[in-house]
Amino acid sequence: MYRFFRGLFALIGLIVVVVAAGGGYLAYKAWDREEPVSDTIVLNLDLDQDLAEYVPADPLSEALFARTESLRDVVDALDRARMDPRVKGVVARLGGDQIGTGKAQEIRAAVERFRASDRFAFAFSHSFGELGPGDRSYYMASGFERIWLQPVGLVGLTGVSASVPFARGALDELNITPELRHREEYKSFMNTFTEKGFTEPHREMMEALIGDLEGQLVSGIAQGRGMDPAALRQLIDRGPFLDREAVAAKLVDQIGYFDEVRSAALARAGAGAELIDGADYLRSAGRPHVSGPTIAVIYGTGSIQSGKTGVDPLSGGTSMGSEDMVEAFDKAAADPQVRAILFRIDSGGGSAVASETIRRSLVKAREAGKPVIVSMGEAAASGGYWIAMNADRIVAQPGTLTGSIGVVAGKMVTSGLWDRFGIEWGEISKGAHASMWSSLTPYSDTESQRLDAILDDIYGAFVRNVAEARRLPVTSVRDIAKGRVWTGAQAKALGLVDELGDMDTALGFARQAAGLAQDAAVTVEIFPKPDSPFRQVVDLVTGASEARTAAATQAMLARFQPLLRELAPLVRDPAAETLTMPPTGLTR
Incomplete structure (x- = not known):
């Protein structure tokens, strides 16, 4: 009983201290907001x-x-x-x-x-x-x-350059065999593991990306500095x-x-x-856009995964959890004050299942009468494009990396690695395909057939959904899909994107969709709304919130993030991220 009361009073004391600290900080913030x-x-x-x-x-x-x-x-x-x-x-x-x-x-x-x-x-x-x-x-x-x-x-x-890692030689040295499949030839994520250099489609895609981005760089600098683009190119070569x-x-x-x-x-x-x-x-x-009808803004950033949003140590940012995204769309759709939704995406994709969950929440919001405008940031590719395609309008930067309409899946067979170290694995299973996802054995013929069926189904759904959402013929989508990454400027020419511009441009279209003038005053409100400070304190004490742990982890990893970004394609599990943009060496 003594230990119970000692723990209870300790908990109460912690709550008092945290509440006092939080209250003092909020009071300071209120005082600090003076002009x-x-x-x-x-x-x-x-x-x-x-x-x-x-x-x-x-x-x-x-x-x-x-x-x-x-x-x-x-x-x-x-x-x-x-x-x-x-x-x-x-x-x-x-x-x-x-x-x-x-x-x-x-x-x-x-x-x-x-x-x-x-x-x-x-x-x-x-x-x-x-x-x-x-x-x-x-x-x-x-x-x-x-x-x-x-x-x-x-x-x-x-000038513009990009470096793409190829790890097949290292995997061969380790006796690890990549068993990966993709749809289609430009879906080059697996090439990092299966090749020692560029395939022809991969090289073609990268040269087109570099060429378009170099053109944007030159035209932007030439316009800003009042220079002739041809003369600027000569300068760049010096x-x-x-x-x-x-x-x-x-x-x-x-x-x-x-x-x-x-x-x-x-x-x-x-x-x-x-x-x-x-x-x-x-x-x-204070921030801009604090008066007038409400436009909800939902941020979808990082690798797409099922469940809750968390910290992605490889990018240094948050992963995009499907549960949190669904909650954000549901709350925005149910709020009578919200006139339209602006969905800001910065993601190279991830889980196909999680992407479909998020896409469906966007569709439901539109069915509830809330127009949805997508603003693409650094990237909105593969799963990042999947969650965007059903919006009323898609706005991308000219340099946004998007498209990558394709799928990749498979596993690494590590039995050779274990043999090298004399490690034996005992495995007991019942069912013809019980060991299908095991890294100890390659796919059997029938398992390969099932994997191909999965890839064909996901890729087919991706192509059909794009064709329906973008009002394009399926044959046209297949021609521009094949896993290929496009810049925002290229994607607009292909019909995958509606407009080129930044988030302010997208906000203008959100106003129009809400029946407002393009320059009308609006209140921009982030969804989901943050919990009250008291709720945060309770969550912190009870362990219901992992936000503080996530923030600490992110800070600890910050100094390693440049290296981790370079190594990310080598350490991600390809089986877990079927809708993932291939590494381009172009994003930060």
Whole structure:
């Protein structure tokens, strides 16, 4: 009995401490939302980092863990600031190539909207790729009014390239036999395990992707810097550029240090101007789109899986759990205040079953009278396209990786590896196909037939659903499918995507679908809505929530994520992710 009461009082004490800490933090946040002291503001943005697509707003997690800045935070800060008369301009620091093409295009579009509101925008870099590529960061910078480069810095503008791993030689050394099948020849995910180099279809696809993305890079930079595309291509073939060479080539406007850029920006803004970090500004001024009819926004990011959303250590972000996605769509569809749903997708796919579960929840929301507009981010391919295809309208960035309408499945036969180490496995089974998924034996003839039937069925359903959803002939879909990855620009030409643009473009279509003017004021509300701080405390104490553990795990793995992203194709289980985009070496 004593131990019971001791545990009870300890639990009560923990609740009191956590509630007090959370309450104190929320009180601080309320106090901290007072207006900035200055009436003249210059935004300060750090774009020299990888940006998560979206970080859920979680007051308790913010109290216990460091908050990670997201793409949404950067874009919201720029969109809020362009409507704020106190904000006169922005200074952004860029450098490495951590941000992928789709996100770079999203940020650049937000910068262009900001500049169109008669505000200045300065870009600064210590080096656009220090002894490494800097093409995407320079592409973003070319959307700014002026570009500053620190002395001794480089402009690593060298063109677009991609590296794809092939592990067949290593598997042969380990006596591991890949038994993988795909539909169809461009579904090259299995090639990582089965080949020692590019197959002809794989090479054809990659060359087309690189060619289109290089064209987008050149046209964007040429437009931003007022240069002839042909002349720019000649410049790129001479890169990377030393600081003085970059100035002479008109790739950079001025050489200087960040304190000089800051002084120039504050002088441009006027007397009493202050440089304020984007996150601090957003916390003080609030996000845009907080009045008017409600548009629900649902984020679907990461590898698609059945069950709950969790942390994906390979990407550093969250996986997309089908249960949570269904809950989000169901709640948005049932909310009478919601006029339309904006579904933001950043995913290379995953489980076919989970993808179908999410697709069905989108269809049900439309049947309930809620239009659904999809906005594609860095990638919306394979399973990521499966969950998008039934939307009322699909908007993609030109550099979004999408399509990959195909399927892959199979297993690794490891019996040779165990033989090498003298390890014997005893196995007892009853049923002709009881050991079908065992890694100890290859598929029998009848098991191979069943696997082929599964692949044919999933691929057939994928093609038929695309044809029906996109109002295309089945034969046409088969021609453009075959597992092939397309850029957003290519996908639009093929009818897989409706419009090219960013999330703001998609929000405009959501307004139209809701019967509103394209520029009407709307309230953007994230679904599912976050739990109250008290509910979060209860979940934390009772163990009902894994959010804190997930956040800690993500922080611990952050320093290893660049390496893990490169190794991801080699360690994922191909049998568990039948709708997965092949590795392209192009996403971040």
